[in-house]
Amino acid sequence: xxxxxxxxxxxxxxxxxxxxxxxxxxxxxxxxxxxxxxxxxxxxxxxxxxxxxxxxxxxxxxxxxxxxxxxxxxxxxxxxxxxxxxxxxxxxxxxxxxxxxxxxxxxxxxxxxxxxxxxxxxxxxxxxxxxxxxxxxxxxxxxxxxxxxxxxxxxxxxxxxxxxxxxxxxxxxxxxxxxxxxxxxxxxxxxxxxxxxxxxxxxxxxxxxxxxxxxxxxxxxxxxxxxxxxxxxxxxxxxxxxxxxxxxxxxxxxxxxxxxxxxxxxxxxxxxxxxxxxxxxxxxxxxxxxxxxxxxxxxxxxxxxxxxxxxxxxxxxxxxxxxxxxxxxxxxxxxxxxxxxxxxxxxxxxxxxxxxxxxxxxxxxxxxxxxxxxxxxxxxxxxxxxxxxxxxxxxxxxxxxxxxxxxxxxxxxxxxxxxxxxxxxxxxxxxxxxxxxxxxxxxxxxxxxxxxxxxxxxxxxxxxxxxxxxxxxxxxxxxxxxxxxxxxxxxxxxxxxxxxxxxxxxxxxxxxxxxxxxxxxxxxxxxxxxxxxxxxx
Amino acid sequence: xxxxxxxxxxxxxxxxxxxxxxxxxxxxxxxxxxxxxxxxxxxxxxxxxxxxxxxxxxxxxxxxxxxxxxxxxxxxxxxxxxxxxxxxxxxxxxxxxxxxxxxxxxxxxxxxxxxxxxxxxxxxxxxxxxxxxxxxxxxxxxxxxxxxxxxxxxxxxxxxxxxxxxxxxxxxxxxxxxxxxxxxxxxxxxxxxxxxxxxxxxxxxxxxxxxxxxxxxxxxxxxxxxxxxxxxxxxxxxxxxxxxxxxxxxxxxxxxxxxxxxxxxxxxxxxxxxxxxxxxxxxxxxxxxxxxxxxxxxxxxxxxxxxxxxxxxxxxxxxxxxxxxxxxxxxxxxxxxxxxxxxxxxxxxxxxxx
Numbered sequence: 001x002x003x004x005x006x007x008x009x010x011x012x013x014x015x016x017x018x019x020x021x022x023x024x025x026x027x028x029x030x031x032x033x034x035x036x037x038x039x040x041x042x043x044x045x046x047x048x049x050x051x052x053x054x055x056x057x058x059x060x061x062x063x064x065x066x067x068x069x070x071x072x073x074x075x076x077x078x079x080x081x082x083x084x085x086x087x088x089x090x091x092x093x094x095x096x097x098x099x100x101x102x103x104x105x106x107x108x109x110x111x112x113x114x115x116x117x118x119x120x121x122x123x124x125x126x127x128x129x130x131x132x133x134x135x136x137x138x139x140x141x142x143x144x145x146x147x148x149x150x151x152x153x154x155x156x157x158x159x160x161x162x163x164x165x166x167x168x169x170x171x172x173x174x175x176x177x178x179x180x181x182x183x184x185x186x187x188x189x190x191x192x193x194x195x196x197x198x199x200x201x202x203x204x205x206x207x208x209x210x211x212x213x214x215x216x217x218x219x220x221x222x223x224x225x226x227x228x229x230x231x232x233x234x235x236x237x238x239x240x241x242x243x244x245x246x247x248x249x250x251x252x253x254x255x256x257x258x259x260x261x262x263x264x265x266x267x268x269x270x271x272x273x274x275x276x277x278x279x280x281x282x283x284x285x286x287x288x289x290x291x292x293x294x295x296x297x298x299x300x301x302x303x304x305x306x307x308x309x310x311x312x313x314x315x316x317x318x319x320x321x322x323x324x325x326x327x328x329x330x331x332x333x334x335x336x337x338x339x340x341x342x343x344x345x346x347x348x349x350x351x352x353x354x355x356x357x358x359x360x361x362x363x364x365x366x367x368x369x370x371x372x373x374x375x376x377x378x379x380x381x382x383x384x385x386x387x388x389x390x391x392x393x394x395x396x397x398x399x400x401x402x403x404x405x406x407x408x409x410x411x412x413x414x415x416x417x418x419x420x421x422x423x424x425x426x427x428x429x430x431x432x433x434x435x436x437x438x439x440x441x442x443x444x445x446x447x448x449x450x451x452x453x454x455x456x457x458x459x460x461x462x463x464x465x466x467x468x469x470x471x472x473x474x475x476x477x478x479x480x481x482x483x484x485x486x487x488x489x490x491x492x493x494x495x496x497x498x499x500x501x502x503x504x505x506x507x508x509x510x511x512x513x514x515x516x517x518x519x520x521x522x523x524x525x526x527x528x529x530x531x532x533x534x535x536x537x
Numbered sequence: 538x539x540x541x542x543x544x545x546x547x548x549x550x551x552x553x554x555x556x557x558x559x560x561x562x563x564x565x566x567x568x569x570x571x572x573x574x575x576x577x578x579x580x581x582x583x584x585x586x587x588x589x590x591x592x593x594x595x596x597x598x599x600x601x602x603x604x605x606x607x608x609x610x611x612x613x614x615x616x617x618x619x620x621x622x623x624x625x626x627x628x629x630x631x632x633x634x635x636x637x638x639x640x641x642x643x644x645x646x647x648x649x650x651x652x653x654x655x656x657x658x659x660x661x662x663x664x665x666x667x668x669x670x671x672x673x674x675x676x677x678x679x680x681x682x683x684x685x686x687x688x689x690x691x692x693x694x695x696x697x698x699x700x701x702x703x704x705x706x707x708x709x710x711x712x713x714x715x716x717x718x719x720x721x722x723x724x725x726x727x728x729x730x731x732x733x734x735x736x737x738x739x740x741x742x743x744x745x746x747x748x749x750x751x752x753x754x755x756x757x758x759x760x761x762x763x764x765x766x767x768x769x770x771x772x773x774x775x776x777x778x779x780x781x782x783x784x785x786x787x788x789x790x791x792x793x794x795x796x797x798x799x800x801x802x803x804x805x806x807x808x809x810x811x812x813x814x815x816x817x818x819x820x821x822x823x824x825x826x827x828x829x830x831x832x833x834x835x836x837x838x839x840x841x842x843x844x845x846x847x848x849x850x851x852x853x854x855x856x857x858x859x860x861x862x863x864x865x866x867x868x869x870x871x872x873x874x875x876x877x878x879x880x881x882x883x884x885x886x887x888x889x890x891x
Contacts, residue, residue, distance in 0.1 A: 209646065
């Protein structure tokens with residue numbers, strides 16, 4: 001009796017309290033014209049430090065580069081309206097800036113800001129600065145900048161899509177103690193939570209590991225226009241940093257997340273999204289799965305053994321699961337880029353007979369060797385490719401050992417040819433809009449090793465061809481040398497390519513865009529490239 | 538409670554003071570050994586932190602420059618010396634992942650996890666103890682049976698599974714609570730005093746913000762609390778049952794003292810002693826084990842920061858995180874010992890306060 005009384009009292013209090021609470025609580029109300037975008041746990045918004053694709057998504061909103069990629073695989077004027085080499089030498093470039101471009105604080109962008117930003121970029125030596133090498137920037141006049149390069153480089157303008165001028169005076173007003181002499185820390189600490197850019201959005205707040213908010217820069221130099229009836233520019237962005245798939249699915253389905261820009265959903269999750277009304281899958285930049293074959297350790301040091309792997313893999317098995325997305329990768333780099341050629345063997349199909357023939361030509365007996373295949377631990381898509389190849393090679397009597405170390409260990413393993421496994425897998429997006437982005441960093445002898453070139457193949461002749469391609473000023477003539485480079489690479493069978501799949505971003509139907517889709521990371525998620533239809537919302 | 542003379546009280550207090558100082562000194566020694574151990578382990582773990590920090594496209598020269606900056610090219614004890622000197626100056630180094638001082642990261646992430654831990658603790662304390670007392674007192678009743686089933690489920694189910702379940706039911710289906718983050722979109726956070734959003738909002742008299750922050754902490758805190766409710770409730774239940782059989786309790790019952798007085802005056806205090814020890818460890822455990830819940834609810838906490846640091850071989854952050862966890866466990870042990878000695882006079886007097 002007493003127990004019932006006590007319990008009844010407690011239950012009554014809980015119910016009343018809960019009901020009262022329920023009247024007051026509710027899922028957070030999202031403002032009308034705000035778009036919530038998912039990123040990664042840490043965003044690095046300083047353009048001199050950003051180095052990963054999720055950083056670039058934020059940077060392309062806050063800052064503007066001198067030149068901008070195009071969907072066709074070239075570049076177009078952006079902050080710079082014109083550029084060219086001086087005296088025909090591709091180690092001396094001159095850029096003429098657009099006049100009247102404003103930074104977020106209202107001051108005008110001039111060559112002084114560009115020179116300061118380039119000096120800062122090179123001196124700090126982080127992010128993508130290594131791609132430019134040593135660059136000396138000189139302000140010729142208020143709107144003209146010269147860049148003197150260490151070596152001739154005709155793809156220098158393309159690489160400049162990764163360089164974002166900052167507001168010099170604003171940065172210098174906010175420097176703190178640091179190791180860069182009179183420049184202190186070059187504003188590194190301040191730029192963590194502020195921006196000094198001229199991009200389409202202004203950073204409103206940045207809480208590391210939690211969120212970054214930005215508001216529309218109404219004086220953006222490219223202007224804002226409605227695309228159609230009720231299709232308005234987005235007023236406010238919030239980048240959140242969530243990685244858990246179940247939470248992301250919940251946020252998307254409940255409408256609390258408008259754009260999922262991580263693109264790391266499993267096949268099952270993708271199917272779930274396709275079946276959900278109100279959600280839309282956008283195919284963004286192409287991504288090429290590449291399995292490097294280490295040419296310095298047995299048995300993959302034998303070209304016939306490598307060819308056997310090429311023929312043994314079942315290219316259809318996993319690809320059909322990703323339908324309608326994904327396609328067979330047929331070349332060395334994405335097909336959207338100029339100079340692309342299809343490389344043999346074509347079509348990409350499993351051919352066990354051919355594989356056996358190649359094994360017979362190789363100096364290794366399949367039963368006596370073991371192929372070690374490493375992937376980055378935790379990545380399901382990589383693991384399934386490993387398992388597929390293991391199953392395929394087992395039909396030929398080849399034993400494959402699969403290991404999935406953590407990223408630091410995986411990166412460290414690829415530091416020397418002896419420690420690099422026989423096979424390593426990675427997905428490479430384009431960093432800048434040129435075949436050079438793949439060719440130079442993956443195949444030039446100066447860059448062998450590491451995740452980007454874990455094949456360890458060094459060929460001086462190939463290196464000379466690649467250097468020559470960087471000296472050809474005439475854009476129309478580059479495809480020919482790229483063709484020769486690709487043929488030479490293909491003949492050595494340094495890798496096989498399971499499939500190509502675009503990065504798939506999920507958006508709500510009322511989010512209109514992207515207007516343009518680019519082959520490189522970042523600009524597709526510049527929200528100037530999107531609009532919102534509030535009536536549909 | 539046994540009465541003590543002023544002399545005895547002074548003796549006890551002095552001994553208690555000495556005991557606390559001794560335990561704290563032991564803690565310092567433990568932390569020193571821990572720092573040495575984790576410093577060594579972090580450097581032995583495979584992976585080049587400089588390469589990871591700069592990315593695969595960084596040049597070899599850039600990587601080497603960063604390695605020199607981090608003293609990674611020097612012998613182990615030289616590296617430890619540099620680190621130790623900077624720690625004595627309050628500098629825990631720079632995080633390679635967030636690119637800012639580790640102390641800044643800790644100041645931001647620890648309060649977030651602390652807020653989660655406090656609420657989780659309060660929820661498990663209130664609900665767990667109430668349920669445990671009722672289950673123990675009304676042993677073998679329907680309530681006790683139900684509680685035991687719940688406790689099995691609570692202990693067996695991992696916190697992340699409970700978190701996803703709560704997210705689905707309370708946030709998605711019933712729309713009762715926010716899904717992610719510490720505060721709603723567009724709401725300005727209060728001026729930071731403690732880093733605990735609810736407290737800081739109350740200090741700033743931003744009651745709406747405080748309520749919003751409370752709504753956000755509810756689901757993750759409850760997810761973490763479920764296992765503790767089950768475990769601590771069971772221990773309290775067992776303790777209540779055992780103490781109910783004690784002669785002095787039976788004597789009180791026979792004397793006709795009301796059950797309410799018996800429970801709150803004579804039964805509860807001794808029954809809580811075993812639970813208090815567990816509660817202390819559970820509280821300290823939360824700081825390290827909240828990772829999955831923090832990930833699911835996008836809670837920018839210390840635990841998530843620690844795991845990301847380990848996965849990215851962020852050396853300075855790894856060492857700082859492990860030290861903080863060590864401090865948490867050590868301090869919690871001391872606090873639990875003090876509380877237990879106050880709860881149980883036998884411990885305080887028989888062992889001279891130790």
